[in-house]
Amino acid sequence: MELLCTGRLRLRAWTAADADLARLADIYGRDEVTRWLGGPxxxxxxxxxxxxxxxxxxxxxxxxWAIDPLDGDAPAGTVLLKPLPDGVGEVEVGWHLHPDSWGRGYATEAARAVVDRAFDDGLLEVFAVVRPGNEPSLAVCRRLGMQPLGRTSRWYGRELEAFRLDAPES
Known part of the structure; x- marks a missing residue:
C-alpha cells in the first residue's frame, strides 16, 4: 500500500515479506539507531x-511507513505519524533510518511529505520528540521549520527535546 511519493522517495506500508522483515531486523537491531529510541x-x-x-x-x-528510495536501494528506514502516548490528540512525526541512509536528506523529505499530507487532511499541529544529543534529528526538526518547545518528560517517561509545527494558515 503506497502512501505517497516525493521527488526521490516512495512511502509505503511495511509488509511481512522476507526482505522487509530482514531490513527491519537490521535497522532496529543496530545500537547506533536504537540508542536514540530508548533501546531495541x-x-x-x-x-x-x-x-x-x-x-x-x-x-x-x-x-x-517504509521509506523506499526510488533508485531501487533497500528501504532507508521508517517515517511515522502517530499519536503521542498520554497525549490529548497530539500527533508526532518521527523517523528511524538505517545508518547506510544517513546524511542523504531522506528523513527530512519523508517527514515533510507525511506532515504536509496530514495538514491537508485537517491536522492542525504536529510534534516531534528527540533525545537530547541526537544532533542529526534535531537538525531535521529545524529543517522542517519546527518550533523548539524545550525539554519535557511529558511523553515516553524520559526527558526529550520537544518541537511543534503548526499547519499553515489558509
Whole structure:
C-alpha cells in the first residue's frame, strides 16, 4: 500500500515479506539507531508490521511507513505519524533510518511529505520528540521549520527535546 511519493522517495506500508522483515531486523537491531529510541523494540519485526498496520487502520492519517528510495536501494528506514502516548490528540512525526541512509536528506523529505499530507487532511499541529544529543534529528526538526518547545518528560517517561509545527494558515 503506497502512501505517497516525493521527488526521490516512495512511502509505503511495511509488509511481512522476507526482505522487509530482514531490513527491519537490521535497522532496529543496530545500537547506533536504537540508542536514540530508548533501546531495541521488544517485539519481532513481524509484530512491528502488525502494530503499524493497526495504527493506520485506527486512523488513516496515522501510520509507520517504509521509506523506499526510488533508485531501487533497500528501504532507508521508517517515517511515522502517530499519536503521542498520554497525549490529548497530539500527533508526532518521527523517523528511524538505517545508518547506510544517513546524511542523504531522506528523513527530512519523508517527514515533510507525511506532515504536509496530514495538514491537508485537517491536522492542525504536529510534534516531534528527540533525545537530547541526537544532533542529526534535531537538525531535521529545524529543517522542517519546527518550533523548539524545550525539554519535557511529558511523553515516553524520559526527558526529550520537544518541537511543534503548526499547519499553515489558509
Amino acid at each position: 523494540p521488544t517485539v519481532t519485526p513481524a509484530e512491528l508490521v502488525e502494530r503499524w498496520l493497526l495504527v493506520h487502520e485506527l486512523n488513516a492519517v496515522h501510520g509507520c
